Amino acid sequence: MATIKDVAKEAGVSIATTSRVINNSPHTSETAIIAVKAAMEKLDYRPNANARALVNKSSNTVGVLVGDVSAPFFGTMVKAIDDIASQQSKQLLIGCGYHDPVKEKNAINLLINSRCESLVIHSKGLSNAELIKLSSEIPGMVFINRNVEEIASRCIALDNRKGAYIATEHLIKNGHTHIGYLASNHDIDDAYDRRDGYLDALRDNGIEIRDEYIEYVEPDEAGGEQAIINLIAKNTPITAIATYNDYMAAGCMTLLQENGVKIPEDMSVIGFDDGHIARHIYPRLTTIRYPINVMANEALKLSLQLVNNENTEYSGKKLFMPVLVKRASVGIKKTLE
Incomplete structure (x- = not known):
């Protein structure tokens, strides 16, 4: 050689x-x-x-931390980052944190030790204090889907609470007052924010909050199936269901349809994220669009600006707004209460 x-x-x-x-x-x-x-x-x-x-003093690579690289959500995020990185002749180095603080810290350290100056970090396990300390060491570190007030100018996130509010309010506007909620059992901000958005919408519309209408399960198809089984077993009079994400909605819809429940005639269902699955299940899923591809693009652009000591376009966190995507899984309740 x-x-x-x-x-x-x-x-x-x-x-x-x-x-x-x-x-x-x-x-x-x-x-x-x-x-x-x-x-x-x-x-x-x-x-x-x-x-x-x-x-x-650089490996000409962009470091990216995701929760789970096998999840379609993170696949979309990585692809969007890679599009911008490729334009800059940079390669990606990807670490998985699985929302676990130890794994996230180890993955971030690997990216730093690999001399990645630009880092786009999706962290749900590490504390704000730890992220603040890391950001002080790495000028090009940007956080996606996370709000940390002390480093707001490095944060790009979605208003998850507002998104769940919009979803629940859409069901209410269609005449539903008995609305179930399939909540994620993960101990992360997204789970709490989306559940709280559901609760806010009920309160603001004078609808009684019933704890028995909420099921905490794994945020996937199997969790969605289990949650709706639990709600049916409790004989709740719900006519609509809001969910933490599209995968839970898909699992819920499959179980309902297998048991002869028509969607949206008998039960309305709304998701969150607007992932690929939302457009390929029947009926097509009404959901909340999470513009992760646009946010990921913005995150890397900001990181590169910081590395190059360029003036950034904004000084505070960039909070993206969720958008309702109407399809076919939500219908008007036949008899208004």
């Missing part, structure tokens, strides 16, 4: 000049650049990534 010394000898220049060419350093003659690149091609020389990172 060829070394930098071999390339320098073949090109007829010093090792220092060869290093400058490899690392795209200024003040290098065109003649030397041509000679070194020709030598590299002839010898099939590939620069050592770690060595280049030491010289450049």
